Amino acid sequence: MSSILIKNGFVVTMDPRLGTLTRGDVLIRGDRIEAVGKDLEGPADKTIDATGKIVIPGLIDTHIHMWQHPLRGLASELWSHLIYKSVITPTRDRFNAKDFGTAVYLCGLEMLDRGVTGALDFCHGIMTPGHARAAYDAHTRTGQRVLMAYGLSLGYSFDGQIPDRPHGAKLDDLIELQSEQREDTMVTLGVGLSEIETAGLELFTKERNFARDHGLRATFHQNSPGQILTLHEQGLLDGELVPVHVNSVSDRELRLLREADIAISVTPEVEIAVGRSMSVLSRAFREDVKLCIGTDTPSRVSIDLLSQLRLSFTMVQAHDAAEARAAGRLPLSGQNDSRSAAPGDMLATATVNAAHALGLGDQLGTLAPGKFADVVLLETWPYGDPIGDAAAHAVLFGSSRDVDTVISGGVVRKENGALVGVDRQEIAETIADLRTRVLA
Ligand SMILES: [Zn+2]
Structure with a gap:
């Protein structure tokens, strides 16, 4: 050795x-x-x-759609979720399986370049079984430690604009891919569940139970208020689940998440761009919930996780300061005005907490x-x-x-x-070639 x-x-x-x-x-x-x-x-x-x-x-990004890497800048004007769905989602079926794998591979390389050794890739652009295998193979080649969440999201075939496979076909393919999984890689398979808003609680529950039955960790976009409480009441909260965004969560729900030993992944730059509150960052620290950070959309957000940590800490301080002002505690005394987190605490979100999100809390x-x-x-x-x-x-x-x-x-x-061993000129040519197809 x-x-x-x-x-x-x-x-x-x-x-x-x-x-x-x-x-x-x-x-x-x-x-x-x-x-x-x-x-x-x-x-x-x-x-x-x-x-x-x-x-x-090594840093770990706990929510990213890596297939969007070649689209960097395409969602620069993102302001509200609608633009994302009208500009980014329709590009999904322009990626053939090979392009899809190439996109994932290049994203992994750039993440490693930026010190991001681990990722929870919410792989929701899988159009065919070939796409799934191309993404899986790409992950095995980069050297990143990846939880590849096979996206089931029906939400992304909204309005019938995007062709999609029947739900059952995706489940069958995922089981088959799981059986093909290799032991000698740093890649683990998981499930990207459908959004409750679009799929409904019944289908979501079916998917969640499917994941449990097959020993797969699950992640999902959690946006609407009250969902965490509902999932708790349905017995669907446990440490195998990674809710993403979670920006409308109540303090009581945060305590439920802590009790279930769940890591949550918040994606600050996207949350702000689509108009959501970011108070969850401070409140998660206060409630001792395992907070993690994701970049979400490479088409809009830099995958530089260190910059996201700095931004997140600034948001924590902005929220704490707003509370202090509202309570008449300005100017801050520095003693009586408790802060939610110190800057060094932020590093835990991309390391220890994120390892827990990948299901590797005791090993990473x-x-x-x-x-x-x-x-x-x-x-x-x-x-x-x-x-x-x-x-x-x-x-x-x-x-x-x-x-x-x-x-x-x-x-x-x-x-x-x-x-090491990467030809930068070759990368540049590969991306340029890929873009001629997906941005056509
Ligand atoms: Zn996302």
Whole structure:
């Protein structure tokens, strides 16, 4: 088994027992972390000098439709959900199976480039069984750790404009794909359930039970008020479910989510673009719900998860400040005005909490012995080491530009600021070629 020794970094373990190490080391053997500490001894097959770098667990995007990657910019004018459905959704059937796989593959590469080693890909553009297999194969090739949620959404065939397969055919195909699943990959299959608003509770329940019966994690777009309470009453809430958006949730519903040990995925930039409230960010922190962050639509939102973390933290502070103003607590004393979260807390949303969303809470999301070796090194040199909390530094000052090294599954995917074994010219030509068809 090959080994990698990362030396002398600011190691943000995200493990409460290990904390953050200044000039710490991480030893990787095979696809797992073997040791974390100071002055670890080799020998190792490869040693990476992390001086001047922050070492964090690989970032995980918990809600993204990766097939939209070549459409970047097509939804730039997005303002309300209607535009999304009129501009983006109709492109879905212009992707042939090969294009679909290529789009997913390129999205995975760019995410890795930006330090995003994991994804919950809500794959709702599957038009044929060939599309599903092309996406699955693409995921196995990138080196990302992926929960590929096979989209059942009938909601995206709205108004009969988009041709879609019968619901039963999708379920049959998913079972078949599950039987073809390979053990030696970092890809797991799940289900992208239909929206309750469009499918109705009965069909949603059927899909949810189907997922349970087949041991598949499930995710769904949760928008309307009261749905979490309904799902609780129906016995449909458990830790295998990942609700997305969740922006109209009540505090009582947040407590139900916490009790069911459910991770929720909020997609701040999209929520704002379609006019929804973002108070859930602060309230989820206060209710100790496992909050995760997603980018949702690559056609409209940058897949730079670090920038989303910074934006999300700013929204948390904006909400907390609005509450303080409304309660007459301005100017803030800094003592009596409790805040929902510190900047470093935001990193948990894309690491420990997100690992839970992928169903890998006990194996991923922290830098601790026994965990999967998905690790990112952020460069701070030559502009100065972090002052104070290195996790806060990553959230407030980190950007994709700083992503120096990316390791997933114990394999170096990016080194010295460049993806390993990837021809950038070839990528450019592939995207240009694909766009001639899907944007025609
Ligand atoms: Zn979505």
